[in-house]
Structures are given as structure tokens and as C-alpha cells.
Amino acid sequence: METVKGISNFDKSHQTIITIGTFDGVHIGHRKILERLINSAKESSLKSTVLTFFPHPRMVLQKDANIKLLNTLEEKSRILSQMGLDYLIVHPFTKEFSRLSATDFVRDILVNGLKAKKVVIGYDHRFGRNRNANINDLRAFGAALDFEVEEIPAQEIDDVSVSSTKIRKCLLAGDVATANKYLGYDFMITGTVQKGKELGRQLGFPTANLVVEETYKLIPKSGSYVVRSTIDGQQVHGMMNIGRNPTVAEEEADGKPKNIEVHFFDFEGDLYGQKLQIDILDRIRDEHKFDSVEQLRVQLQKDKETALKLIA
Template sequence: METIQDISHFKGIGHQTAITIGTFDGVHLGHRKILERLINDAKSSGLKSTVLTFFPHPRMVLQKDADIQLLNTLEEKKQILARMGLDYLIVHPFTKKFSRLSATEFVRDILVNSLKAKKIIIGYDHRFGRNRNANIQDLIAFGNTLDFEVEEIPVQEIDEVSVSSTKIRKALLEGDIVTANDYLNYPYMLTGTITKGKGLGKQFGFPTANLHIAEDYKLIPKNGVYVVQSEIQGKQYHGMMNIGFNPTVSGTEKSIEINFFDFDGNLYGQKIQVGLLHRIRDEHKFETVDELQRQLKKDRNHSLELISK
């Protein structure tokens, strides 16, 4: 998959495209139906499968007070789409100026002239152009004039996508990682850089790597202890991760700390990705550090049991 930043850089490519448009946050099972149809249709028609997405998310620009939480960072989304076999991902900067393009300008100048669209696969409820005043019937009319085909995604499939996104966010905020992963069809991921913490975990016999996530829009699941997996230096490791405030040691700032099993090395400054597999308990304040240590040993044994299954 080739990722292209900004539509204007999609030049000199002598292929016509099959395109779908959307944010595809999470790239979950509902999205995959649409994307697989796009990829298969493109192959059978001799076209290049292309996703046009936007960053920042339009709500970040048009509703600056929107407390938006996304399932994927942009980099995570790129990884997932690349694995699906997409030909092109075009990430266009969303600005207020771009939002003011008329429907005609968007279809003629962007989709047809710039992106060489020969087929557009889109939902029945898709709206576009200035003030979102054009709909799929307008797109079909443009297609008749500008020589491209429009395939409408049925209401049932669009509703599935909407429901899936809502259910995934709700499940994560409730700590139901199993349901979220079922809808995503992959372990929910957190990607960040390992930073130095207070070193308290090492004193307890459970050294932790502190994960700093730069993207403040990334949805962080409910506080608690999770079983996780990560690829480090080409090898898979499991561990347990705490999201929360470390109340037993009077923590005041929220942190994400991972104790990797059977890993002995320095991760400071490294960027890693963690997949969440299970949630095993809430975060608790223990009366003593000894109590906390005993619980951590139980957590480790419980985690290893879940991993072995």
C-alpha cells in the first residue's frame, strides 16, 4: 500500500481508481466488509483500490470543542489498512477551506480530475460538499455526467458500521476488552513511547515500562489491569498493564505501565505497540505495599493462565 499525504501529491499515476471515502476509525468488521468489496471490485475491474480519508478528523476542525476520542491513531490506521491489501491510502489535511468546496468542485476536481475515480463505493447516507448539501443521488447524477460508476452500500451495512463503532467505544470505556476485540477483529492497540517513571515497580519486583501516548485524541480504555502482548525486537512478549493512578503509592497522575514477562532489556525511548487481550480487575488502593505485591503475583499467575488458553 502506498500512503499519500495530500490529494495534490496524487500525480503522474496512470491508473484509474475505485474509491471509498470515510474516516474508518477502528477499521473494524463493519468497515472491512466495505473495504474488501472495494479491493475485490478494483481487482476485477483493473482499477486501483483507494481510500480517501482525512486528518485531522473533520470534527476536530469544525467542532473544536468536540471531545472526540478515536479508536486509532493515524499510524495505527495505516498499519491495519496496509495489511488488507489496499493499493492507495490518501490522507488529506482537513481544513475549513477544504470543507467549503462545493459538491461540484469536490467531485469534478478532487475525485475525477485528481484521483482518477472510475468507481465510487459509498454509503446511502454519505453527504458531501459545502454544508454537506449533496447526497448520493447527486453523486449518481455527477457520475452520469463525468463517467464514473457509483455503488451504494445498503442501509443495513451502514447501520452495522455505525453500531459497531458505538459498541466498541462503549465496551472500551466499560473495560469490556473482549467485546471490543470481537468487533475490531484484532486486539485493541495502544501505541506510544516508553518513558522513565519513578522506578517503584522495580522495587516491588515488577519493573514496568511507562507508555506515553502523544495523541490526546486516542481513546484509553477504562482504568484497571489488563493482559497484553507486544512485539519487541522481533519477538512476541506478554505482560500485564495497569491504566490508572497507582493509589497505593499516592499517585496523582494517570499512567499506563506495563510489566512484560520474561523480558530483560532497556526500552526507554523506544516506540512500541501493545495489544490488549483481557481485563482482569479494577485498580485498587491497597493498605500496604506488601498487599500490593501479593496481588501483583496473583495478577501475573492469572495472566499466564489466560495466555496459556
């Protein structure tokens, strides 16, 4: 799959079958549309293409800078590539872009810019300035501008009954099992291992201190989790703590990012500077402040035993 930054950078020698949306989470509801897109592209010798936008439109139009997304752009790209998509077009979303009329959007962006010969879209999709155009308008444009429109019916999407908002709420409540079921894969956090205070090493549980650069990435509820990662081509399991380390840490200022620390089982090696994808499999417990470091050490051993049972 090729990721293209901006519509103007797309190779116009390829005719496409295209769908449009933010696709945050690329969850099982999204996959109904994406699988139809990819299969139809193979049948018609077109290039399967997703047009998405960044920043998220809500960040621009509603000034909702605090919205947290399920995927970083890199994670979304990785998931779509694994599905077999040909092109991911990431176009900058601005107020000026949002003011494009439906006619300008279809003619200049879809047809002239991305060479769309077919558009696959959900029954409730709206587009154009103030989102005033719908599937019927798109069909009319298709007839005039020579592209086909395929609608994903209401029953196919609504039967799934999944939304990115529902998944965000699950993760913020610590309900990883439900979130993963809705996603169709294990929720991931991607970050770079940086040197920490090595408090875990002193407790007998050395940890990789993970730093997520993208401030818009949703981080689940504080607590302990069972996780998996791939390091040097090998699958490794472990447990991860998200939170403030209240037993051993000094008071932290509000607004400072939570600590994300991963203890890998049966692994030794220097991970500093490495970028890791951490898949969250299940939740163990809430974060607690213990009366002593020894109590924390005992709890971590119990957490490890719980994690190993869940992995087994």
C-alpha cells in the first residue's frame, strides 16, 4: 500500500475505486465498507483507495482539540495495508477545504484529482459544504461525470452496531475486551522506549518506558494490562501499567501525560530508542497506591501470575 500526503501528490495515471471517511479505529463496521471496496477493485482492475483527512474534522470545525483518536496515522496506515488496500490518501483538513461545495468536491477532488471510476459509500454518508449532499446527490454526480456509486445498505452497517465513539468509551472505562471485539483486533499503543527512573528494575520488574509522541492518541484508563509485542521478529508477552505510579512517584502536575511502562516476560535486551507496537489483550486491575514498596512488589508478582494465566 502507498500512503500519499495530499490529493495533489496522487499519481493520476491510476483509475480508482474510492471511499471517504476518517475511519478512526478501522473497526468491524468500517471493514464492511473496506472489504467491499478492496474486493470490487480486484474485480474491476481499479486501485482501491481511501480518502481520509487529518487533522480530524472535529478538531478544526468544532475546535475540539481534546478529542482523542483510536489510531495514530501510522497505526491506521498499518491496519489498512494489512487489509490489502492500494492507496491511502491523507489530505489536510482545513476550514477552507470544508467550504468546498458538493459539486467542487466531486468534480475537482474525486474525479479530476483521484480519477474515481467508482465510489463505495455508506447509506448515511454526507459531504460538501455544511454536509448538505447525500447518496442521491452522489448518484446524480456519477451519472453526469461518468462514475459508478455503490451503496452499503443500512442493514449491513447497522447490524454491526459499532462506532468509534463507543470504542473510545469502552477504553476510557477500562473495558478492553469489548473494545477489542468491536475493533476486530487488539487495541494498540505505539511509542518509543525512553530511559525512565528504573523503579521497576529496583522492584525486580524492569520495564520499558514507552513515550507516545502523538498527543491526540487515546490512552486507556489507568491500570494494569496484559500485552503483547513483536521484538526482533519474536512475539513477546508482558504486562503494562498505565498511570502515575502513586506508590513510588512524587506528586505529578495535572495535564502531564500518564506513564506507560511495559514489563516483558522472558525477555532480556536493550530496548532504548526502539519504536514498539504494544497490543493490549486484557485488563488486570486498577492502579492503586500501596502502603509500602514491598506490598507493591508482592502485587506485581500476583499481576504476573494473573497475566500468565490469561495468556495461557
